[in-house]
Amino acid sequence: MLHAMIMAGGRGTRFWPASRTRMPKQLLPLFGGRAVLAQTLDRLHGLVDPARTIIATNAEQQDAVRACATGVPAENILVEPACRDTAPCIALAAAVVSRRDPEAVLLVAPSDHVIRPTDSFHKTIRAAADLATGDRAIYVFGVRPSSPSTAYGYIQKGAQAAEQDGMSVFSVVRFTEKPDADTAARFVDSGEYYWNSGLYLFRADVILEQIRTHAPAIFDGVQQIAGALGTPDGPATMDRIYPALEKISIDYAVTEKANEVKVMGVDYEWNDVGSWTSLVDVEPADVDGNIVRARHVGLDTNDCIIWEQDDHLITTIGLSDLVIIHTPDATLVCAADRVQDVKTLVDKLQREGLDEVL
Amino acid sequence: MLHAMIMAGGRGTRFWPASRTRMPKQLLPLFGGRAVLAQTLDRLHGLVDPARTIIATNAEQQDAVRACATGVPAENILVEPACRDTAPCIALAAAVVSRRDPEAVLLVAPSDHVIRPTDSFHKTIRAAADLATGDRAIYVFGVRPSSPSTAYGYIQKGAQAAEQDGMSVFSVVRFTEKPDADTAARFVDSGEYYWNSGLYLFRADVILEQIRTHAPAIFDGVQQIAGALGTPDGPATMDRIYPALEKISIDYAVTEKANEVKVMGVDYEWNDVGSWTSLVDVEPADVDGNIVRARHVGLDTNDCIIWEQDDHLITTIGLSDLVIIHTPDATLVCAADRVQDVKTLVDKLQREGLDEVL
Numbered sequence: 001m002l003h004a005m006i007m008a009g010g011r012g013t014r015f016w017p018a019s020r021t022r023m024p025k026q027l028l029p030l031f032g033g034r035a036v037l038a039q040t041l042d043r044l045h046g047l048v049d050p051a052r053t054i055i056a057t058n059a060e061q062q063d064a065v066r067a068c069a070t071g072v073p074a075e076n077i078l079v080e081p082a083c084r085d086t087a088p089c090i091a092l093a094a095a096v097v098s099r100r101d102p103e104a105v106l107l108v109a110p111s112d113h114v115i116r117p118t119d120s121f122h123k124t125i126r127a128a129a130d131l132a133t134g135d136r137a138i139y140v141f142g143v144r145p146s147s148p149s150t151a152y153g154y155i156q157k158g159a160q161a162a163e164q165d166g167m168s169v170f171s172v173v174r175f176t177e178k179p180d181a182d183t184a185a186r187f188v189d190s191g192e193y194y195w196n197s198g199l200y201l202f203r204a205d206v207i208l209e210q211i212r213t214h215a216p217a218i219f220d221g222v223q224q225i226a227g228a229l230g231t232p233d234g235p236a237t238m239d240r241i242y243p244a245l246e247k248i249s250i251d252y253a254v255t256e257k258a259n260e261v262k263v264m265g266v267d268y269e270w271n272d273v274g275s276w277t278s279l280v281d282v283e284p285a286d287v288d289g290n291i292v293r294a295r296h297v298g299l300d301t302n303d304c305i306i307w308e309q310d311d312h313l314i315t316t317i318g319l320s321d322l323v324i325i326h327t328p329d330a331t332l333v334c335a336a337d338r339v340q341d342v343k344t345l346v347d348k349l350q351r352e353g354l355d356e357v358l
Numbered sequence: 359m360l361h362a363m364i365m366a367g368g369r370g371t372r373f374w375p376a377s378r379t380r381m382p383k384q385l386l387p388l389f390g391g392r393a394v395l396a397q398t399l400d401r402l403h404g405l406v407d408p409a410r411t412i413i414a415t416n417a418e419q420q421d422a423v424r425a426c427a428t429g430v431p432a433e434n435i436l437v438e439p440a441c442r443d444t445a446p447c448i449a450l451a452a453a454v455v456s457r458r459d460p461e462a463v464l465l466v467a468p469s470d471h472v473i474r475p476t477d478s479f480h481k482t483i484r485a486a487a488d489l490a491t492g493d494r495a496i497y498v499f500g501v502r503p504s505s506p507s508t509a510y511g512y513i514q515k516g517a518q519a520a521e522q523d524g525m526s527v528f529s530v531v532r533f534t535e536k537p538d539a540d541t542a543a544r545f546v547d548s549g550e551y552y553w554n555s556g557l558y559l560f561r562a563d564v565i566l567e568q569i570r571t572h573a574p575a576i577f578d579g580v581q582q583i584a585g586a587l588g589t590p591d592g593p594a595t596m597d598r599i600y601p602a603l604e605k606i607s608i609d610y611a612v613t614e615k616a617n618e619v620k621v622m623g624v625d626y627e628w629n630d631v632g633s634w635t636s637l638v639d640v641e642p643a644d645v646d647g648n649i650v651r652a653r654h655v656g657l658d659t660n661d662c663i664i665w666e667q668d669d670h671l672i673t674t675i676g677l678s679d680l681v682i683i684h685t686p687d688a689t690l691v692c693a694a695d696r697v698q699d700v701k702t703l704v705d706k707l708q709r710e711g712l713d714e715v716l
Binding site: 017297299300312313314315316317318319322324326329330331332333334335337338339341342344345348349352354357 | 375670699703712
């Protein structure tokens with residue numbers, strides 16, 4: 001049976017000031033007019049039952065996540081007491097799911113990406129699930145690069161391993177984390193590389209076996225936690241064990257070491273919406289090239305992103321290539337080509353002790 | 359005796375969104391850390407007694423003006439029921455003052471200029487008042503142009519007419535309203551021109567006589583109003599007559615037609631602070647060239663004006679030559695070389711019916 005685990009514990013720092021510790025990117029209607037997590041859950045309708053959907057989040061965000069995740073049972077919200085990156089998170093979900101369903105196939109997905117259309121997504125995941133049911137591979141999903149981006153991880157595909165419902169699956173030669181510009185250009189030119197879209201699919205028992213092999217301490221820890229969850233000792237066990245697990249990504253811990261990793265090339269549009277200017281790729285602009293999600297009146301304003309959370313009026317004169325974000329207590333005005341530095345700004349705010357806006 | 363009339367009825371549209379119909383430029387702490395009108399009144403300390411200071415304002419602003427103008431008697435606040443430009447306003451003040459003091463010399467000053475240092479201002483006004491007491495001239499005050507600005511009126515000086523306390527007074531050859539750039543450059547090069555700083559000084563009976571000659575209907579109207587003020591019929595008379603007076607500036611109505619107009623060259627620093635970027639001339643910038651009157655954290659931000667009225671946090675990344683103004687209900691982000699268009703923006707807001715932010 002197909003299960004899903006949505007990773008919803010990120011901070012989304014690059015979307016400050018909209019994104020805050022308690023109300024991060026995935027809980028905001030950043031695009032599409034609804035909370036990003038709600039759109040991710042919607043995308044599972046008809047593919048995975050909400051009763052088989054797990055959401056991993058943290059203590060600060062859990063209330064907002066529960067409010068957003070209607071239909072997902074309370075016991076399916078895994079509240080991490082500390083961020084330990086994706087390996088412990090995925091391992092725990094697999095441990096929980098495999099106790100409920102030893103045959104479980106698990107789709108792991110970030111909570112904050114744009115994937116459309118949904119029917120193409122369903123077709124892709126179903127094809128991968130069909131294959132995964134019958135083998136012991138870790139499936140990742142590759143997006144054909146539209147540019148030599150240095151913001152994504154790359155997957156070099158090898159020989160074709162299978163075809164399922166018209167979807168091709170390849171062996172994986174190599175994973176490369178965010179490459180430099182020259183390397184990225186070479187990758188894209190070669191035609192052998194996909195962007196790594198950050199979704200995984202595998203049998204729960206397969207990923208647990210891989211974790212036991214490559215990260216045995218994590219395996220032991222999550223098994224203890226999964227055994228205690230649902231009992232009176234659950235929260236205390238989680239609080240005692242989880243924060244002590246190694247902080248490591250599933251790619252470093254397992255995927256890059258596992259023998260059987262396969263990449264399925266996808267046809268759907270994918271965007272990880274990693275910064276404010278990503279909205280340009282996922283939201284329609286007006287005739288002046290502006291993306292406006294605000295009460296806005298402007299003169300000679302072009303190619304700007306203007307976004308707000310309240311009913312404040314934003315006015316602009318003679319601007320281009322700016323990002324203007326207004327929230328009730330903080331405003332950001334940022335050159336469009338500097339949106340990656342929002343993270344640096346947030347670090348500075350933290351250093352200056354402005355915790356009330358973080 | 360020296361009296362003063364402060365014209366405080368303007369809207370200060372170019373300082374939107376800080377400046378509003380009910381809280382215009384002159385009532386805001388735009389610069390100098392205090393309400394602009396309060397600074398103008400402070401400047402009269404030691405020169406004109408508050409009991410001899412009249413403030414002209416309008417119905418929408420009168421409460422805020424009264425709150426700001428501590429020491430000025432309530433009956434000295436002239437509340438215009440409609441804006442009729444400076445001729446009716448000055449005429450009324452002169453009519454009111456001359457009934458109290460037939461020998462009155464009247465200084466007329468805008469409420470929203472920067473003039474400093476105060477002792478130089480006092481010396482200048484005292485010298486002009488001494489001269490005006492003994493003649494029948496209209497005195498205007500000329501500022502040596504520091505640039506060929508097209509934003510100011512120019513005064514061509516003629517022969518030297520007098521010297522008083524080291525201050526030179528000249529006859530006036532010609533007034534020129536805001537000239538084009540070539541004309542302004544020629545004016546400045548000639549060395550014969552001053553900027554018109556918008557202050558006037560005259561005997562009240564002299565200006566009234568000139569108004570009777572050149573604008574008899576205004577003369578009749580303000581005499582009727584001045585006669586009724588302080589009686590039960592005062593407000594009704596004001597409301598009936600004042601709005602029907604011709605809307606015309608004192609320069610067009612009188613100064614440019616009068617025979618005896620003299621210009622005194624001033625030594626003090628003067629700035630009419632006509633737009634947001636004027637703050638550059640009157641307020642100190644930080645090491646990055648920014649003028650910040652806000653809670654601000656920035657990265658690579660230069661030559662910006664950042665101003666706010668609340669405790670909101672304004673953050674900026676990779677910006678230069680921008681004006682960012684935040685108020686509780688509206689924000690402006692404007693290219694520094696486009697600040698004159700704030701007026702156009704306000705017109706647009708008005709056309710779109712956004713009266714709540716005007």
